[in-house]
Amino acid sequence: MVDEKAVLDALRGVRDPEQQQDIVALGLVQELKIADSGVTFTLAFTTQSPQSKVTLHSMASRIVGRLPGVAKVQVKMGGAETRPAAAAHGHAHAPAAARAEFIPEVRHTIAVSSGKGGVGKSTVAVNLAVALRQTGGMVGIIDSDVYGPDIPLMLGSRGRPGMFDNKIIPVEAHGLKMMSIGLLVNDREPLVWRGPMIHSFIQQMLKDVMWGALDYLVFDMPPGTGDAQLSLSQVIPLSGVVMVTTPQEVALLDVRKAIGMFQKLNVPILGVVENMSYFLAPDTGNRYAIFGEGGGQRIADEYGVPLLAQLPLDPETRVGGDEGSPITIRRPDSPQAQAFRALASAVQARLHELGALKPLPTIG
Numbered sequence: 001m002v003d004e005k006a007v008l009d010a011l012r013g014v015r016d017p018e019q020q021q022d023i024v025a026l027g028l029v030q031e032l033k034i035a036d037s038g039v040t041f042t043l044a045f046t047t048q049s050p051q052s053k054v055t056l057h058s059m060a061s062r063i064v065g066r067l068p069g070v071a072k073v074q075v076k077m078g079g080a081e082t083r084p085a086a087a088a089h090g091h092a093h094a095p096a097a098a099r100a101e102f103i104p105e106v107r108h109t110i111a112v113s114s115g116k117g118g119v120g121k122s123t124v125a126v127n128l129a130v131a132l133r134q135t136g137g138m139v140g141i142i143d144s145d146v147y148g149p150d151i152p153l154m155l156g157s158r159g160r161p162g163m164f165d166n167k168i169i170p171v172e173a174h175g176l177k178m179m180s181i182g183l184l185v186n187d188r189e190p191l192v193w194r195g196p197m198i199h200s201f202i203q204q205m206l207k208d209v210m211w212g213a214l215d216y217l218v219f220d221m222p223p224g225t226g227d228a229q230l231s232l233s234q235v236i237p238l239s240g241v242v243m244v245t246t247p248q249e250v251a252l253l254d255v256r257k258a259i260g261m262f263q264k265l266n267v268p269i270l271g272v273v274e275n276m277s278y279f280l281a282p283d284t285g286n287r288y289a290i291f292g293e294g295g296g297q298r299i300a301d302e303y304g305v306p307l308l309a310q311l312p313l314d315p316e317t318r319v320g321g322d323e324g325s326p327i328t329i330r331r332p333d334s335p336q337a338q339a340f341r342a343l344a345s346a347v348q349a350r351l352h353e354l355g356a357l358k359p360l361p362t363i364g
């Protein structure tokens with residue numbers, strides 16, 4: 001079990017940029033409690049700016065979360081109440097005018113979806129988000145897969161969201177701001193309870209999370225054409241949706257249904273990503289079309305939308321997902337990372353083309 005000294009030593013590594021001293025020396029760390037592998041403490045802020053509070057909070061929870069023997073970190077802010085399980089408090093009937101005001105500082109909202117499970121939505125969402133971040137934008141990612149929230153794992157994030165001023169502070173991972181339904185829902189919650197949570201979760205993510213100014217907010221969607229897609233497109237005007245498919249016909253069937261649904265909901269289709277398009281054998285250089293060929297292009301042509309990328313099957317992409325270090329971070333020079341950056345540019349170009357650019361409000 002981790003001891004108090006180890007926690008405080010780690011926290012001495014977090015410096016207040018304004019006062020040029022570490023947060024332990026400044027006396028900000030209070031009410032430190034350690035129970036089994038869980039660590040709780042309060043950051044008793046004084047004159048720090050809101051931005052510093054958020055940064056220090058996130059750094060403190062991250063640094064303690066990385067200590068051996070720590071499985072869970074909860075950092076309270078200045079005695080503000082924490083309410084980690086607030087997902088159940090819905091705001092299901094927000095008036096239409098209020099909806100668009102939920103995230104006024106977010107310029108583009110992009111859903112990554114597919115009718116089908118296991119085609120690589122989460123992998124694409126994570127690496128697209130990182131690649132967009134690498135273009136210099138501020139990027140957030142919301143994991144709204146109630147049934148299998150994979151994003152914290154894929155980003156290697158062990159942090160917990162904090163609370164400040166009754167707002168949820170997203171977790172930071174690889175330069176992204178991240179929230180996952182997995183962080184708010186008990187792992188052992190029976191699946192049957194999870195479906196109905198999706199609407200209030202999405203509302204809460206947009207209303208109660210302190211995202212700040214973001215250029216892009218990416219949503220990783222659960223498989224299927226169900227409640228999550230419907231809720232999301234009802235709550236905010238989505239800039240567009242990226243449809244992920246694999247090349248074979250069975251995947252295309254599901255993707256058609258999903259595209260049809262988004263079209264009915266008036267969500268612009270940004271384009272199609274064909275994932276697992278082929279495999280290049282590292283020993284011979286031979287190219288194998290494991291799931292067939294041409295499906296992505298076919299579906300793109302059918303709906304008159306661009307084929308945004310063809311991503312090969314790449315073992316290291318899978319390893320990156322399992323180990324929490326996306327390929328765009330662990331091997332930025334690899335062809336796969338380049339392909340994700342090209343995807344990010346294609347998405348940006350398409351957003352531009354669709355005139356989805358909202359002016360960013362001035363923050364003063």
Ligand SMILES: Nc1ncnc2c1ncn2[C@@H]1O[C@H](COP(=O)(O)OP(=O)(O)OP(=O)(O)O)[C@@H](O)[C@H]1O
Pocket residue numbers: 116117118119120121122123124145148150222223275276311312313314315316317318319321322
């Ligand atoms: N291009 C790729 N090359 C190699 N492995 C990949 C690739 N894309 C995805 N994978 C792997 O395939 C598996 C499924 O991918 P992922 O979880 O992203 O799919 P998903 O569509 O989000 O699935 P679900 O519907 O369950 O949410 C993961 O193990 C992932 O690492």
Ligand SMILES: [Mg+2]
Pocket residue numbers: 121122123145150220221
């Ligand atoms: Mg997924």
